[in-house]
Amino acid sequence: MKTNSLRPPAEMLHEAELAALTANDRDSRPPGWKLSPKAVRTFLLGSNGDALPHEWGGKKTKTVVMQKFYGDDALVERCIVTLLGNRGLLLVGEPGTAKSMISELLAAAVCGTSLLTIQGTAGTTDDHIRYSWNYALLLAEGPSLRALVPSPLYSAMRAGALVRFEEITRCQPEIQDTLVSLLSDKAMQVPELSGADGVLFAGKGFNVIATANLRDRGVHEMSSALKRRFNFETVAPLADHAMELRLVQEQTAALLQDSAVRVECPTDVLALLVTTFNDLRHGRTAEGTVVDRPSTVLSTAEAVAVSHSAALDAAYFGNARLGAGHVARQLLGTVLKDNPDDLKKLKHYFDVVVKARGKGNRTWQEFYEARKWLRA
Numbered sequence: 001m002k003t004n005s006l007r008p009p010a011e012m013l014h015e016a017e018l019a020a021l022t023a024n025d026r027d028s029r030p031p032g033w034k035l036s037p038k039a040v041r042t043f044l045l046g047s048n049g050d051a052l053p054h055e056w057g058g059k060k061t062k063t064v065v066m067q068k069f070y071g072d073d074a075l076v077e078r079c080i081v082t083l084l085g086n087r088g089l090l091l092v093g094e095p096g097t098a099k100s101m102i103s104e105l106l107a108a109a110v111c112g113t114s115l116l117t118i119q120g121t122a123g124t125t126d127d128h129i130r131y132s133w134n135y136a137l138l139l140a141e142g143p144s145l146r147a148l149v150p151s152p153l154y155s156a157m158r159a160g161a162l163v164r165f166e167e168i169t170r171c172q173p174e175i176q177d178t179l180v181s182l183l184s185d186k187a188m189q190v191p192e193l194s195g196a197d198g199v200l201f202a203g204k205g206f207n208v209i210a211t212a213n214l215r216d217r218g219v220h221e222m223s224s225a226l227k228r229r230f231n232f233e234t235v236a237p238l239a240d241h242a243m244e245l246r247l248v249q250e251q252t253a254a255l256l257q258d259s260a261v262r263v264e265c266p267t268d269v270l271a272l273l274v275t276t277f278n279d280l281r282h283g284r285t286a287e288g289t290v291v292d293r294p295s296t297v298l299s300t301a302e303a304v305a306v307s308h309s310a311a312l313d314a315a316y317f318g319n320a321r322l323g324a325g326h327v328a329r330q331l332l333g334t335v336l337k338d339n340p341d342d343l344k345k346l347k348h349y350f351d352v353v354v355k356a357r358g359k360g361n362r363t364w365q366e367f368y369e370a371r372k373w374l375r376a
Contacts, residue, residue, distance in 0.1 A: 009115055010108035016056055017043065018109065020063040023054035030084055032160035032205015034112045037080050043109040044069045044076050044102070068105055069098060070247045075233055079106060082231040083162065088183050088208035090168070090230035096299025097235040099211040103164045106209060111161035116152040120167040129153055129178045130188060143192035153208075157188060160203025165210040169219040176226055183208065183229040237281065238300050245274045251304040256311055263311040264321040268363050270307060273327050277303045280335070280349060291349050294335050294342040306330050324363050328370030347374055 011018065018035075021043055027036035035043070046067030053062050069076060082089045083106065091099040107114040118128060131154050137147035156163035168176060182188060186202040210230065213219065238244040248270055256263055277300075279285045283293040310326035318326065335346050350371045358365035 009113075010104045011113055014043070014068075014108070016063050017065045018112075019056060020052040020054045021065065021109075024052045030205065032203060033110050035109050037084065040080055040106065040109040041076055044105050045073055069102060070243050071098070071236070071238060075235065076102070078231075079233055082233070083110060083207050083209070085231075086186075088179075088210060088230045090210045090212060090232050091235055092212045092214050092232055093235040094237065094299060095213050095297045096301035097237055098301070099213075099235050100166060102235065103166070103209045103211055107162045107164055111156075111159070111205060113161065114164065116156045116161055117164040117166060118152050120165060120170045122170060122172070124171045124175055126175060126178055127151070129175065131190065145193070145197055148190070148193075153182070154188065154200065157182075157186075157200055157202040157206050160205035162205075162207055162209055165208055167212065168210040169212040169214060169222060171220065173220050173223060176220070177223055179208065180223075180225050180229060183226075241274060241278060244278070244300055244303070245271055247300060248274055248303050248307055252307040252311060255304070255308045259312070261312060261315045262320065263315045265307070265311055266322060266363075269322050269324055269327060272324055272363055272367060273303060273307055273310075276327075276331070276349075276354075279353060280346075285353055289353055291353060292345040294345050295339045296335055296337045296342060298335070302334050306334050309333075324367035325370040325373075328367055329373045332374055343374065347371070350374065 005012075021035055021039045025036050025039045027038050029036045033040075042065055044067075047065035049064060051062035051064050053060065055061070056063070079089055079091075079102065089106075091102060093099055104114040107116070118124070129151055131151050132149045133143075134147050134149055137144070141147060150158070153163045153165075155161070165179075186206065188200040188202075190198050190200065192198075208230075212222075238247065245267075249265070249267070252265060252270070256265075275286075277298045279291060280294055281298045284290055306327065307322075309330040311322050313326045313329060314320060314322045331346070332343075336343050350368060354364060354368045354371070358368040
């Protein structure tokens with residue numbers, strides 16, 4: 001489906017793939033689920049190049065389900081199993097490790113919508129999690145279902161769907177604990193309403209997928225009672241260089257296509273970018289050289305952002321061919337956030353590692369020559 005949205009939700013972006021999986025899904029589906037657990041797994045991990053036959057737009061066609069999550073396949077399976085049970089799913093890890101993407105993809109595949117989302121902030125209140133009121137109707141008619149304004153969680157319970165709770169640890173602890181009874185009883189009390197309307201019982205298929213950057217700034221510790229109601233899954237940064245390079249290539253190509261920009265992106269330049277991120281992320285190069293790690297998080301998502309920005313730089317201010325110099329110019333905005341010492345660490349990396357690699361390698365030499373852009 002074509003859309004003018006800057007960033008369409010997963011269920012719209014991958015609509016043809018979901019239709020293909022639905023048409024070919026022969027396994028049993030849990031109550032309230034749009035797809036079987038095996039089909040949900042395929043949606044995230046891909047069909048290994050197999051084209052699935054189905055009807056699309058009134059015509060017979062075949063669709064390959066592309067791999068969307070790169071990393072631990074067993075993690076995806078454990079997440080799906082958790083959603084089949086009574087506990088919520090909490091995805092934890094450093095920023096940029098695809099926690100929100102996994103959450104969105106799971107919700108799109110399981111219940112057909114990823115839009116039932118609560119964004120956790122310091123200003124999130126109990127009303128954002130449970131329900132609020134249309135005060136004009138409330139004053140005119142008194143408490144009623146018509147006057148009640150459902151939250152995403154209320155709507156998910158009513159529909160038997162998944163609700164996403166992004167950055168749950170950014171909420172105050174007393175706000176987080178609103179979920180304790182909801183996850184335990186799978187019911188929400190509405191004291192203002194009487195009779196059957198006063199209690200909302202969750203439909204089959206309801207569950208919560210939350211995400212948390214436990215090492216990020218400004219977070220709040222979760223209570224032990226709330227922790228017991230979640231299964232924790234840690235999403236680690238990609239450790240496989242080849243897999244990370246493939247992901248950066250595919251994501252960069254998709255972003256450029258969406259931007260209607262044509263840029264040649266040589267593999268050696270993107271490999272240089274991924275290698276640089278790996279070196280700075282781990283504080284050690286493949287040759288064994290120890291380097292100072294910047295304080296900022298150098299995730300794969302950040303690498304994709306740098307490659308996309310560098311490609312746009314090449315398209316609009318270059319010859320439409322991505323070079324190492326473009327990467328260097330865009331790297332500064334990612335590494336240097338709010339710690340001036342990170343600039344010194346990056347310059348030191350160029351002087352020690354990049355300079356040495358540039359001897360006999362033109363791409364790394366071009367990267368080193370762009371050191372002049374590293375100034376604040």
